[in-house]
Amino acid sequence: MFDEDDSDLAENQEFDRALSAGTEALSQGNPADARVALEKALRYKPRNQRARNLLGLSLFKIGELARAEEIYRSLIEDHPSDPTLRVNLGLVFLKQSASADAVRCFETALDLAPDHQKAQNYLGLALAQKGELARAREWFLKAGNDAMADRMAQALQQSPIRAVAESASEALASEQPFTPAIEEKASGKKGDTLETAKPASPARPPDRASWVATTPGTAAAPPVAPEVARTARGTVVANAPEPSEPPATSPAEAEPSSTPPPSMSQYTSAKRLAVPDPAGGFAIGRSEVLIHVRGDMLTRLDGLVASWGSVTMRPELKRFRGKATDKPFGEGPRRMLRASGEGRYVIAREGRCFTALELDDEAAYFREEVLFAFEESILFENGRVPSKSGADLHLVHLRGRGRLLLVSHGIPQAVDVHKGEALRIPMDQLVGWHGPLIQPRLVSMVEEAPELGVAIELAGEGRALLDVPHGR
Numbered sequence: 001m002f003d004e005d006d007s008d009l010a011e012n013q014e015f016d017r018a019l020s021a022g023t024e025a026l027s028q029g030n031p032a033d034a035r036v037a038l039e040k041a042l043r044y045k046p047r048n049q050r051a052r053n054l055l056g057l058s059l060f061k062i063g064e065l066a067r068a069e070e071i072y073r074s075l076i077e078d079h080p081s082d083p084t085l086r087v088n089l090g091l092v093f094l095k096q097s098a099s100a101d102a103v104r105c106f107e108t109a110l111d112l113a114p115d116h117q118k119a120q121n122y123l124g125l126a127l128a129q130k131g132e133l134a135r136a137r138e139w140f141l142k143a144g145n146d147a148m149a150d151r152m153a154q155a156l157q158q159s160p161i162r163a164v165a166e167s168a169s170e171a172l173a174s175e176q177p178f179t180p181a182i183e184e185k186a187s188g189k190k191g192d193t194l195e196t197a198k199p200a201s202p203a204r205p206p207d208r209a210s211w212v213a214t215t216p217g218t219a220a221a222p223p224v225a226p227e228v229a230r231t232a233r234g235t236v237v238a239n240a241p242e243p244s245e246p247p248a249t250s251p252a253e254a255e256p257s258s259t260p261p262p263s264m265s266q267y268t269s270a271k272r273l274a275v276p277d278p279a280g281g282f283a284i285g286r287s288e289v290l291i292h293v294r295g296d297m298l299t300r301l302d303g304l305v306a307s308w309g310s311v312t313m314r315p316e317l318k319r320f321r322g323k324a325t326d327k328p329f330g331e332g333p334r335r336m337l338r339a340s341g342e343g344r345y346v347i348a349r350e351g352r353c354f355t356a357l358e359l360d361d362e363a364a365y366f367r368e369e370v371l372f373a374f375e376e377s378i379l380f381e382n383g384r385v386p387s388k389s390g391a392d393l394h395l396v397h398l399r400g401r402g403r404l405l406l407v408s409h410g411i412p413q414a415v416d417v418h419k420g421e422a423l424r425i426p427m428d429q430l431v432g433w434h435g436p437l438i439q440p441r442l443v444s445m446v447e448e449a450p451e452l453g454v455a456i457e458l459a460g461e462g463r464a465l466l467d468v469p470h471g472r
Helices: 008-025 030-042 049-061 065-077 083-095 100-114 117-130 133-143 146-158 161-167 264-270
Strands: 228-231 235-237 283-286 289-301 302-315 317-320 323-329 338-348 352-367 371-375 378-385 394-409 413-417 425-427 430-434 437-442 453-459 462-466
Touching: 008 049, 008 283, 030 049, 030 083, 049 065, 049 083, 065 083, 083 100, 083 117, 117 133, 117 146, 117 425, 133 146, 283 352, 283 394, 289 302, 289 394, 302 462, 352 371, 352 413, 371 378, 394 437, 425 462
Parallel strands: none
Antiparallel strands: 228 235, 283 289, 289 338, 289 371, 302 338, 317 323, 317 378, 352 394, 352 430, 371 394, 378 394, 413 462, 425 453, 430 462, 437 453
16 A cells, blocks of 8 residues: 655665565564665655554564554654554563553553453463452453463462562563464454464364463462563563564455444545556555556556546557557456556556666567556557477567656566576466567477477567566
8 A cells, every 4th residue: 555655666676675575574583684685665656554563563572662662652643543553662661571661651542442352361461470369350351361360360379469469471481382473373463553462272172262371270379470581682582473564455454343334434534546646657565556547558457456536548559669459458457558647547457567667768578468558658569489399479569758657566676697608487477678789489398399389589689688586
């Protein structure tokens, strides 16, 4: 989705790449690498909520709690009605054994969202650490955490009250009482930003909460002071719950809310489609792409979400040797159209990778399927590379000045074409090439096994672009 601090197209792409790298590093258990990538992302969009939230989590994981606290405080200033940010700040305090501050954060979160089950559970833990075991038991019961509620009841009956207050921190100091949310296996639904810890005890009926801080069913032990670690950054409580990655923007990943549904006017005010300032050309967001038409532009419309303005559309025909032919440019829903007038189109990315480029009075060739849109100032001709067996390769030759938009499975990667050393690329992975001396031809990947597919062979000097799907 587009952010209010979107700048130019290049910065938007750099931000997306850095945010993606930070998210991936965090999911792979590399918070230090995630921190570097997310700090880079924030140089492009300093106020982006998701990047800041992820950076706070990265700092939490590597023990820089003061900076994590600073980030969550600033997020709360910008988004005071978001209960999840209060919970995340409370977990920073809980890690520092600042239970009174943690209690205030969780209580404020529950003022904003009374049914926030994770805040209820963490409030119980903070109250137990603070020594208020009776109140802690009430909140554990509200959260559905019967094991901790029973433990609070046993501790109240069998231990001196001051010692019991100290032993409540055992839930934080025990050996891995839960699995951090970022390391949990994916499930059918995710929380809004925090994950409830998983049980270390025998399974209970499925309708009960499953978070267990210590193994239940044992007699109350003599109180034990919380295990703390003294580091260069101060004293911290070991194994405290931690903030988790912010929620994905996909509606399918959102956790069903137990709060009353909003009114129609409330929902339509809050859930506005974020569209960048129409400065012209293309803007690529996290889930949508904006195409702004001023004058004439050639574009496809597959994935159209919405449009504004006064624009007429007509199907475009292929061109050869400077003249229009009678053959359509593209087929079916992916047919190329000529848009004339002034208006905006929002296209859903739908898992596709969009890349915007600018031609600077140069020539380039692109596989027809990957060319999504281009400005009318760019001249084009259609062509093909014939195949002795199988389908021909259909190309578009572009030249002149202007912007163009490519669509592919992954981020296009460049590779050099050297004189005297032909480059072969599987045909369906070709994006395009540039260089005046390149000569293309289609060849079998293996001469004696044509069933293995066809490759495009490029000979000469220049550079080719490859479509490398994510994960390869």
